[in-house]
Amino acid sequence: MIKIDQSLVDKLKGAHSIVFFTGAGISAESGIPTFRGENGVWNKLKPEELANFDAFLRNPKMVWEWYNHRKKVIHESQPNAAHHSIAEFQNHFEEVTVVTQNIDNLHRRAGSRRIFELHGNIERNYCVNCKTYYNEELEFKDGIPKCKCGGLIRPDVVWFGEYLPEYEFDEGEKASINADIFFIVGTSAVVYPAAGLIQSAKRGRAVLVEVNLTRTEISSFVDYSFTGRAGEIMPAILEKYKLSVVN
C-alpha cells in the first residue's frame, strides 16, 4: 500500500497548473531500458561513444545500429500506467504540461496533449548537410542512410554538447516557472540544461514532487519524495486526489 500524504492532496486541490518533468525511468516499466542506474544501458555502453556528434561521424553505422535497435524496442512497447495517469490528469486540471527528456513518444500515445520534448524524437531524422527532414522509413545502404544530397542522415535527437531545441526548452521553462505542482518522474536529474528546470520551478512557486525507484541527487531538495515504481505511484496519487474531490 502506497502512502500518499494528505497535505499533497490538499495542495493538488488548489492547483491549476501541473507540470510533469519526465525521464527514462517512466518508460522502464514499458520495457525501455534507462541510461543510468541498475540495468542502465550505460553500464555496458559508453555515452561518449554513442550520444555525441563526433562519435556519429566516426562510426555512423554503429550509432545507427543502436538507434534502430531502440526504435524496434519502442515500437514494440506500450505506454504504462504512469503515462496513462499523467494523461488522465488533463481531465482534472486546467493546465497540464509534460516536459520530457524522452524521445519515445509514449506520452503522446497515452493521450497527453501539451508535450515539450527537450531531447528530440526518435521518429524524426534530418540530413546533417542540407537539414532536409526525413520522417518516413529510411533506406539504409551498408548500414547508413544517406540524403539525396549525399549527406549523412541522423536521428533528430539531442546529443551531448548540442543545444536543445529552443522553442521546446523555452516553453518547457515557462511552464516550469508557472507550475503550481511540478512532478519529477523517473529521471536521475543529472543532465543539463534539462535538470535546471527543477530549479526554475522551485524559483517560481511550485511544490516539487519526485517519483523515482531510488533516492537521487535532488531528493533532499524536493518537497515530497516517493520511492518506488512510477507505474504504481502515479496512479495512486491520482486516485487519492479523485477520492478526496468526491468526498
Ligand code: BJW
Ligand atoms: C524509475 C523506474 C521506475 C527506473 N519508476 N523511476 C559538466 C561536465 C560535462 C558536461 C556538462 C557539465 N554540465 C553540463 C554539461 C553538458 C551536458 C551534461 O549535462 N552532462 C552531464 C551528464 C554532466 N549537457 C549537454 O551536453 C546538453 N547540451 C548542452 O549543454 O548544450 C549547451 C552546449 C552547447 C555546445 C557546447 C557546450 C554546451 C545536451 C544533453 C543531451 C542529452 N542527451 C541524451 C541522449 C538523447 C537522445 C537519446 O535518447 O538517444 O538524453 S543523454 C540521456 O540522458 C538522454 C536522457 O534524456 C538524459 C537524461 O537521462 P534520464 O532520463 O534522467 O535517465 P537516467 O537513465 O539517467 O535515469 C533514469 C532514472 O529513472 C533513474 O534515476 C532510475 O532510478 C529511475 N527509474 N526505473 C520510477 N520504474
Ligand code: ZN
Ligand atoms: Zn541533404
